[in-house]
Amino acid sequence: MFDSSYCAVSPTQNKMVARLDHQNKGQMNITMAPANRTGVRNLLKALKRGQSIDILPDQVPAIGKGVCAPFFGK
Numbered sequence: 001m002f003d004s005s006y007c008a009v010s011p012t013q014n015k016m017v018a019r020l021d022h023q024n025k026g027q028m029n030i031t032m033a034p035a036n037r038t039g040v041r042n043l044l045k046a047l048k049r050g051q052s053i054d055i056l057p058d059q060v061p062a063i064g065k066g067v068c069a070p071f072f073g074k
Helices: 015-027 037-048
Strands: 005-009 030-034 052-054
Touching: 005 037, 030 037, 037 052
Parallel strands: 005 030, 005 052
Antiparallel strands: none
């Protein structure tokens, strides 16, 4: 159906949502990478293997930890 991809995620505290999320991503052949340095390394390795990655806009870094970067020149 789909090629495999990697997705950066932050864990949820809601166990039911976490279970559903895990089941759905597994069915779609999505590997979840933690939204931290280790996860970023996993995403870079996936790109080097020619896999796609998913970066979702709902990831909010801690204050002082993020970097604002232009997106398509804006």
